[in-house]
Amino acid sequence: MEREKIAYLAGIIDGEGTIAITKQKPRTGRRNHLYSLRMIVGNTDKKLVDWLVENFGGSCHILREPEGNWRRAYQWVLGSRETYRLLKEMKEYLVIKREQAEIGMEFYRDTLKRATKGRVPLWLNCKREEYFQKMKSLHL
16 A cells, blocks of 8 residues: 555544444344444545545445534444554554554454354453453543
């Protein structure tokens, strides 16, 4: 990947983006929450979101429809594996979100690369929750 694009992405993430560990309620019949690593950018300029999808993958969603003085807002979301790969490449360019990047990469290496078929062991689910809480504390 071109270094200039990676550096530009780091600037976007530092200023407009989020590096997050997300937690979803368990699916019906399951007892464990679902955790994932995400990179997210929200913006009212669709050109930026389209550029992110074109250059780094992921998906674009409408975050908010126009209302009153507010314009339509778009959101770019990147999945766990792709987020991990990009964080490794762009960590050196991050200033504000470097700590989140480090926690996110550690979370991925320690808990998501250990993907299990079927039931997630309790110790692994607890470890994922620890990372979730650690990342959440940085978003205050």
